[in-house]
Amino acid sequence: MGICKCPKRKVTNQFCFEHRVNVCEDCMVTNHPRCIVQSYLQWLQDCDYNPVCDLCMFELGKDDCVRLSCYHVFHWACIDDMGQKIPNTTAPSEYTCPTCRTPLFPPSHLVSPVAEALKQKLASVNWARAGLGLPLLIEQVKPPQENRKIQVADSYSNAHQIKDTSKIQQNSVISENTHLVVHVEDSTMSRNESQIPKRIFQDFHDSKDVLYDHDENKYRRKSALEWLLRWWKSFWRPIPRGRLYYHRYCVRIILLVIIITTVLILFSWLGEIVTRDDPALDIHNNPNIRVANVKET
Structure with a gap:
């Protein structure tokens, strides 16, 4: 868990594998729209990542992408092609993420930047508007055509193996105030004074201490x-x-x-x-010191 680098300075446990920084949902939408984002604990367990779309296996950085409410990223053209191949009689709950099988459509009561961006993207196609409970469009906005051929399996149920991953939820958000005002009673204050002094504690994020x-x-x-x-x-x-x-x-x-x-x-x-080799310190060369030769018997 850490603090993101956006001006809101939110506490989050989501981690960008590419830039190696903590990110909140506002950061995902504005600064990291195509990055692989998962929990910080998952990055500690395995920091390897593959920045490709799980539907077409092409890189994410070349085309328009969409991030689902489970934070997995796909090409928008791949998601649209997948949704068009699902029968119209399918219930909205059957539309799931190809990677973790969480619901594709965000809940109506969910309020978050990622969910709002996803709803705006899904509202441009008729198959998704039906799942969101919106009226159908007369002229549907089609996703931009691509030069490459999108390789998506005909059967959605056999496209990928089910991965055992749990849905990641955003942690609570701390207050945006950078200063904290605390009332502290001063024991040395005069008896005639009735005011309680206020001490303002500055934040420490600009400290340059090398420790x-x-x-x-x-x-x-x-x-x-x-x-x-x-x-x-x-x-x-x-x-x-x-x-x-x-x-x-x-x-x-x-x-x-x-x-x-x-x-x-x-x-x-x-x-x-x-x-060691100084002759001045040799006792045999000093005339003031007499050394007797003792013969052994």
Whole structure:
């Protein structure tokens, strides 16, 4: 779950596999009309995707596309051709998504940008207007002709195998306010003052602290050096009020002792190397020191 990048900054669990960002339904309609969008947990399980239409197996980026209420994307010409081959006596509930078998027509009480865009698209053809409960058109708006041949199976029931996927629903939306006003009682306020001060807390999304991941490199694999720097800088950040911080001080003291010990050992080793072959420090060459030759018996 994350926050989308559109100005509304909505909390969503939908994830664009192509651009690797969290997207809400407004983002799907405006900025990601042909992208493969599924839940973030599904992307964590398998990040591989194939940007093709499941009906004709051609790429989605070349022709006009439509996104169903289950967020699966197809060529509009393929959906229209599939709907025309279904008998007119078929109940609206029998029109389903070729991929997950969820209802093709969005419920009348569903209010969402994806559902509204889908209803506008379906309202342009007579076979879909009947399922939406709208009167038929005298002159039907036909989808644009394509240069390639659309390969759609004659039998809709045998077009694809049924995939075990569940319908994904949009999570709740947080408030769009970027500032939060909280009334805080000040213990040091004078007795004559009757007003309660207001403290405005600014949002943190513009922070440039390197300790936090930004959207640009959020999903990039990090090296061991970056993890070490993040761990090291975490000990020197300001300690929040009310949180136990004796553990952090103990770690700092231990690290300081280790550094001092390492420096002393290093200097001792370097000094031994420098004075190892110095004749001035040889006791046999010093006239003030007499060394007796002791004979072993």
